[in-house]
Amino acid sequence: MTALPAATLAQLEAAGVEPGRPLLISDADEVLFRFVETFVGHIEARGYSFDWSSFRLTGNVRRASDDTVLDQPQVFALLQEFFAAHAEDMPPVPGAAEGLARLARAGVQIVVLTNIPPAQRDARRLALARNRMPYPVVVNTGDKGPAAAWLAARAGGPAVFVDDxxxxxxxxxxxxxxxxxxxxxxxxxxxxxxxxxxxADGRPEDWPALERAVAVSLGLTCGGT
Ligand SMILES: [Mg+2]
Incomplete structure (x- = not known):
C-alpha cells in the first residue's frame, strides 16, 4: 500500500470506522453536493464561461471578454477561490441525505472522502451537518486509492466506493x-x-438507484428504497 501522509492518516483514524460493519466511502462534490452548477454560476458572475464539452474543468473554462481558454494553474486558482467562497453553502444533491440516512439506519457506516482544499475541511463538515449528512470527513489529496484501502481494511467487511x-x-x-x-x-x-x-462496477443514474446499488454491493437485505 502506498504510504499515506500523516495528516490523512490522522483523519482516517479519527473517522472511527468499526471492524465488522459494512462501509460506504462517498465522495462529496457531484455525489452529495451540486458542485458543477454552483462552480459555473460562480465563475460566470466573475466574467468566465464554461464550455460543457468534456468532463474536465481545465480546457472548458474561458475568459468571456476575449474567449481565452484558462490553463491549469488559472483553473486551479479559480477552484481555490470558489471553495473558499462556497464550501459552506453549496446546495446538496436531492435525495442524498435521505438515502444516506436510510443506509446508516440499516447499519452502514459512512465516511466522506473528499479532495477539497484542506483549508476548507471545517466548512465542508459544517455544510454536511447543515444538510443532514453529519458523517466523518476525510480530506484527501490526489489519488483516493490508498485512503479508501485503509478504510476498507479497518472495516474488514464489505465496502463500497462512490465517486464521479x-x-x-x-x-x-x-x-x-x-x-x-x-x-x-x-x-x-x-x-x-x-x-x-x-x-467501476456500476453506474446508477440517481440517488434512489445509487442507494439500492450501495445496499446490494454491501449485501444488505434492506436499506434500499
Ligand atoms: Mg467529486
Whole structure:
C-alpha cells in the first residue's frame, strides 16, 4: 500500500470506522453536493464561461471578454477561490441525505472522502451537518486509492466506493480490488460527458438507484428504497 501522509492518516483514524460493519466511502462534490452548477454560476458572475464539452474543468473554462481558454494553474486558482467562497453553502444533491440516512439506519457506516482544499475541511463538515449528512470527513489529496484501502481494511467487511471522477475509480480498484466501485455523477448535463470507467462496477443514474446499488454491493437485505 502506498504510504499515506500523516495528516490523512490522522483523519482516517479519527473517522472511527468499526471492524465488522459494512462501509460506504462517498465522495462529496457531484455525489452529495451540486458542485458543477454552483462552480459555473460562480465563475460566470466573475466574467468566465464554461464550455460543457468534456468532463474536465481545465480546457472548458474561458475568459468571456476575449474567449481565452484558462490553463491549469488559472483553473486551479479559480477552484481555490470558489471553495473558499462556497464550501459552506453549496446546495446538496436531492435525495442524498435521505438515502444516506436510510443506509446508516440499516447499519452502514459512512465516511466522506473528499479532495477539497484542506483549508476548507471545517466548512465542508459544517455544510454536511447543515444538510443532514453529519458523517466523518476525510480530506484527501490526489489519488483516493490508498485512503479508501485503509478504510476498507479497518472495516474488514464489505465496502463500497462512490465517486464521479473516473481516475478515482482507477486508483481505488488498483489499491483495493475488493471494494465495490459505483460511478455516480449527480448533474445530468455533466453525466452525459463521461462514460462509466471500466474499473467501476456500476453506474446508477440517481440517488434512489445509487442507494439500492450501495445496499446490494454491501449485501444488505434492506436499506434500499
Ligand atoms: Mg467529486
Amino acid at each position: 471522477g473516473p481516475n478515482n475509480h482507477v486508483s481505488v480498484k488498483q489499491a483495493a480490488p475488493e471494494i465495490a466501485c459505483l460511478h455516480f455523477v449527480a448533474t445530468e448535463r455533466l453525466a452525459r460527458l463521461v462514460e462509466k470507467p471500466p474499473e
